Amino acid sequence: MSLARVSTASGEEFAGRVLPVRTELREVLPWPGLRRGATIALRGSTSLLFAVLASATAEGSWAAVVGLPGLSVLAAAEAGIAVQRLALVPRPGTQLGEVVAALADGIDLVAFTGTATLGTAQVRKLSARVRQRGTVLLPLGPxxxxDVHLRCANTRWHGTGAGDGHLTHREVDIHATGRGSAARPRSVRVCLPG
Structure with missing residues (x-):
């Protein structure tokens, strides 16, 4: 996979260091995409996870989702994820940390749930491993x-009439906080799915 050279306003280059992300999400991230080696915690919506994964997988990156046995592959595809580049580990059992670490060795983006089951030492080891490997870690929870925490709020559904019709999409506010270059809180309103 070849990544285009991307520059920030300050001129700092991230050549080969970021994965693509939806334009709206770039507004709340401190980088021009998903920075390799970063940890981006997601809260509030599986649709947010899909929005984060869609552009990167469509451009050739591989992603894995661990610990979500009810994840719909059809919904993922409808959200724009290239499901042929999506690995699913529905039930990692008691080996969550080991499974995520193994996937981080060869997958571009690794999302997982069950963050509360990991100890402090495992959290530190996983964070160090993804920085070394250039993987984007996406814990679904605290x-x-x-580096960045993204959460959905203020959901508004669209598509229904006066008691009839089908839900077509929803608007959500995505709030971002973090540390370092992500310390300044940011928000953006997006439609999910895209």
Whole structure:
């Protein structure tokens, strides 16, 4: 996979260091995409996970989702994820940390749930491993050392009439906080799915 050279306003280059992400999400991230080696904690919506994964997988990156046995592959495809590049580990059992670490060795983006089952030492080891390997870690829930925390709020559904019709999409506010270059809180309103 070849990544285009991308520059920030300050001129700092991230050549080969970021994976693509939806334009709206770039507004809340401190980088021009998903920075390799970063940890981005996601809360509030599986649709947010899909929005984060869609552009990267469509451009050739591989992703894995661990610990979500009810994840719909059809919904993932409808959200724009290239499901032929999506690995699913529905039930990692008691080996969550080991499974995520193994996937981080060869997959571009690794999302997982069950963050509360990991100890402090495992959290530190996983964070160090993804920085070394250039993987984007996407814990679905609280993660104390995350570079960025994204959460959905203020959902508004669209598509229904006066008691009839089908839900077509929803608008959500995505709020971002973090540390370092992500310390300034940011928000954006997006439609999910895209």
């Amino acid at each position: 993660w104390p050392s995350a």
